[in-house]
Amino acid sequence: MATFRVRQKTDRAVLPQQLALEFESADNPGSRDETGLEDHHRVVPGAGHVREETRTVSPGGAGVTLNCRVGEEGRESHPYVLVLDKHHHPLQPCTPARARKLLKKGRAVVHRHTPFVIRLTDRTIAESEVDGVEVGVDPGSKHTGLAVFTMQAAERRARFAVQLDHRGAIVRKKLGQRAAYRRRRRSKNLRYRAPRFLNRRRPDGWLAPSLRHRVDTTVSWIDRLSRWAPVRAVHVERVAFDTHALSAGRPLEGAEYQQGTLAGYEVREYLLAKWGRCCAYCGASGVPLNIDHIHPRSRGGSDRVSNLCLACVPCNRTKSNQPVEDFLAKKPKLLARIKAQAKSSLQDAAAVQSVRWVLWRALDARLPTHVASGGRTNVNRTRNHLPKSHTLDALNVGKLDVVTEVVSTVLVAGCAGRGTHCRTRTDNHGFPRLRMPRQKRHFGYQTGDLVRAVVPGGKYAGCYTGRVVVRSTGRHQIPTPAGPANTSYKNLTLLQRADGYAYTSRAEGRL
Structure with a gap:
């Protein structure tokens, strides 16, 4: 069994996590800020000996140095x-x-x-x-x-x-465009089409x-x-x-997740995601962050999530219990952005x-x-x-x-989807710009196929792998580091048929 030794603050405002957030803020006179982070020591059982190393861990993966004992099995x-x-x-x-x-x-x-x-x-x-x-x-x-x-x-x-x-955002946008096209038909001098948005019964458990x-x-x-x-x-x-808990602005009776040691977790984690894990006033990241009231509680501000933001310790102390309009009087653009972001929906x-x-x-x-x-x-x-x-x-x-x-x-x-049924492409004003061919496959390839291209010469000479964009002329398009390149279908080798996804890779965080 692994043994964990964590020395943590006893203040109720600090969670035992990398992202230190405090309910106590500087807009209430007499409140205390916790700015330190304790070292975490971990022992991971390994097959052999244990090695000593120093690691940096913080809200973004950098900023706080931790001394850890990592076993041989703790690896990447x-x-x-x-x-x-x-x-x-x-x-x-x-x-x-x-x-x-x-x-x-x-x-x-x-x-x-x-x-x-x-x-x-x-x-x-x-x-x-x-x-x-x-x-x-x-x-x-x-x-x-x-x-x-x-x-x-x-x-x-x-x-x-x-x-x-x-x-999901693209699906919602496409459905909105389709609804707009259908509404347009009813107002133009075209054959009458009765509205049908109310004559379809949605089954139980229906989702958008x-x-x-x-x-x-x-x-x-x-x-x-x-x-x-x-x-x-x-x-x-x-x-x-929990959107109900976030919007209520008060503790909900009978909710188990608000009675234990993780009380207030929903609000804290939501604010981290909403404000990008950085200070709303100066943009600092990788530092301990406090929960700050945009309109101070001492001046009548509420605990609703729309009145909360993240602030680093220096900004939180400097702002104290000032109204945000006074604190950012010389930065009107930042003030407008914070107010707009604070009112963003819980979509x-x-x-x-x-x-x-x-x-x-x-x-x-x-x-x-x-x-x-x-x-x-x-x-x-x-x-x-x-x-x-x-x-x-x-x-x-x-x-x-x-x-x-x-x-x-x-x-x-x-x-990435599997194509579209629309046979035309429109410009920014909605007028048809070009017509799409009725067949999706040309010279054995379809848009989205994973291919390897060996370009023998020219500006894009080399070997490339990626998703192809086909054309009826046979001059298909392949992505390259210098931009999209057009090459003959004869230079392509099929690796995998299109399955509706575009694949890339990225490096993961270290253990």
Whole structure:
């Protein structure tokens, strides 16, 4: 069992987390600010000796130096390779080095390019030892984190991570445009078309298309991972924010999450996301942040979330109990921006709140699904000294003691769609600009296919890999570091058919 020794402030305003936030602020005379952070010492059990190292951890992953004792197992590794047997049944993921050996010896073939999956040619699942993996899900409004990990006695080792970028805002925009086109038909000198927006009965549990998209894409990726890896269970975070608790401006009676040591977590975590984890007045990041009342409480200000912002300790002390109009009298643009941002809606929080139970039911119908709170995720991530990200939150969802391994690279899957039914393109004024061909595939390629281009000469000579944009002339477009390049379809090699996603990768935070 891992042992954690954390020396923390006893002030009720400081949570045991990297992002120090205080309810006590300088706009109330006589209140005290906590500005220090204590050192966190962690012992991770390893197979051998233990090494000493100094690490920097803070709201953005930098700023506070911590002295940690990290075992040999606490390390960062490359993402594992997903493996299938010769009958396409999922096996235990293997290391990249072992995958290269299997491919070199001819014992495996490439089953899929992105995510990279190999298929063994000489082994079945009956001949293999499969321990299974589990998947953590951190649902969000714009991004959802997925982490594949192995579980051994409450110790987690990450094997693969995916950040799913939703396109709910684009779906909402397209539906608004379609509604505008249909309304226009009723006011023009065209054949009368009766309105039909009230003659369709919505079934129970109906979600708006932009919200349904978030559920469908998340469930679709769980199904994909289940086909490529032996997934045994799913851990999903319910929600980090409660819009009712945020809007009430007062403690809600009978709510368990407001009675324990994580009281006020929803407000604090929401403010961190709303203000970008930086000071609203000076923009400082990577420093301890206080919760500040825009209109001071001593002058009649309320505790509603629309009256709260983040402030670093110097700004909070300088502002004290001044009205924000006086404090920013010489910065009218900043004052206008803060007031506008403070009144922004709870749209993202409401989106996550609306789909949480639908997502849980959909996942539970497929695999054993364990539900956890956002407070537990935050404490787990902080205890393991991990920076804030969707995939690392997914890795820390649920009950665990220690994370002994994280992946160095995260696969980012952006929902790019599968094309459009519209046969024209319009200009900024709505007039048709050009007509689209009725067929999507030209010379064997379709827009969105993952290809490798070998350009023999010219300005864009070289070898490139990316998503192709096809043209009926055969001069397809491929992305290059110097910009999009047009090349003949004869120079392209198909790697993977379009599946509605655009794939990139990014480096993940260190353990």
